[in-house]
Amino acid sequence: MRALLVDRSAPAGLRLGRAPEPEPAPHQALVRVAATSLNFGEVSIGLQQAADGDVLGWDAAGVVERAAADGSGPAAGTPVVTLGPGGGWAELRAVDTDLMGVVPDGADPGAISTIPVAGATALRALHRLGPLLGRRVLITGATGGTGRYAVQLARRGGAHVIASTGSPERHGAGLRELGAHDVIADPGQLTDAVDGVVDLVGGSQLVDAHAQLTEGGTLVAVGHSAHADETFPYGALFGDQGRHDRTLTTFFLLGCTGLARDLTWLADRVAAGDLTPHLAWRGSWDGAAGALDALLGRRLHGKAVLDIG
Template identity: 50%
Template sequence: MVHRPITAREVVMRALLITPGTASGLSLGDTLDPVPAANEVLVDVEHVSLNYGEIGFARAPEAERGAVHGWDAAGVVARAAADGSGPAVGSRVVTFGGGGAWAQLRAVPVGELAVVPDDVSLAVASAVPVAGVTALRALRRSGPLLGRRVLVTGASGGVGRFAVQLAARGGAHVVAVSGRGAGLAELGAHEVVSSLDDVGPLDVVIDNVGGPQLVRAWELLEPGGVVQSIGWTSGEPAVFQPYSTVGPAKSLTAFQMGSDLSADLEYLTSLIAAGALTVDIGWRGSWLRYDEAAEALLGREVTGKAVLDVE
């Protein structure tokens, strides 16, 4: 479906719109203001963070021209939910949704947001939803962490840096894999490596890379272990040798974050406020520089998260 033209009488906002054929798959333009449902608040967006997967989606041929994409945004409540639920006008919030983040205004269900502690900046909070909750839920679904060996691939990225910290906080022995390993030991990694050549047996794998590295991680997995397959930034196929998936029970699990992020967002931002969780913003600038930010992210030049300031 192609979005219809805007008429002169309609209220419009600025937004990053999906625009096939451009370098980033985006352009800055006008679109209709969102109309909140009864259980949604209207948020004045101040910051958005970009994720590798959503930039890739914006560039896909099937992406809907003129749509407002984006999952992560933080800002201030401009209109409270009509049903009386959720935070009051003026509350500082971090939000998640299946789209609509890359705009001046966002309508978001109260179950997909959390009030941001006063000690946490909205720019930092905007980097939390997808990357932070993905790391948190992937580790939770992997079982107890205390004393177990947890491998995090793509550890310098957004999900990876959260996963390293949360796994270490859970008592795991953390092995971080990254070609750009600066700062990972300070975040809690016990081993920082650029390949799996000399890595010992593993109990849990948080995989953001896919391809041959996923195959090797599977080979290192102990009986009863689990691989959480989150991303595929390598873009390469994972080719398993015959019978390599036959033997003592272990699992390769397709991961999907899910919804209802409110409680997890509140938990993660409380850790940040307490100084127990670090958010690394490796790129930050005006949303007018969206092409530059997307190029840096897709080129894997960003350590941690990329954040755009909405003007």
């Protein structure tokens, strides 16, 4: 089969070549991939840690070629969206059936491929905040793929959504269209406390956002694009003066259960137009080097999608 292979002698460290077809385990289906979306983490860290010849790729949408031998998951011919620790940058992918969602017929695979990491991460992060109706929720790094999904999902949940972005002048209108009530440059600009934070930046923004939590509030640390330490000043974690019962939590998406249901629900919402994936770059996987360059250069605000084949 054809695949994007790690090759440090090639531009962007990738070349289009041939790899052995995967052999699914009994609990895995074989999926023919139609599109994959790129994630900053896999191209900034995963690519550096991979060996030559590896096939990376967390997100992919396609059609079941061969159903799982143990009878779990969808039947052959079913459109699906898939998540995994690798293998998405290839024509065929073996996928655990509990990491696979069913997709409505006729949905655009490119749009659907943006769901697994970005959409499911946003959904699971918001779950950790508890009920959203009537609560104030801050989303930092809101112009990225996960941030855009988080803004939309928080608004659908009934929250008052505050989106943080480094350039409110440039991105404010678009974030408001997605559902943000307010758009700010950083958490320090908040004038009122928030009940929850989905932090996609880390570093000093995480520390500043935590300081804005109200009593009983929760901050979910999801992204660390700042690549900086989170250093809390003395007294930041005291429980008095309205700071009682605040929580800072993390999670690992592949450690979550029930993701097949989440992926199916998100695919339904995207296919129906209730959720908007922002495709900032889309093209053939022949142009993967250009997509990686734009993503690593932080010139994309949204998702980069490669059409396979």
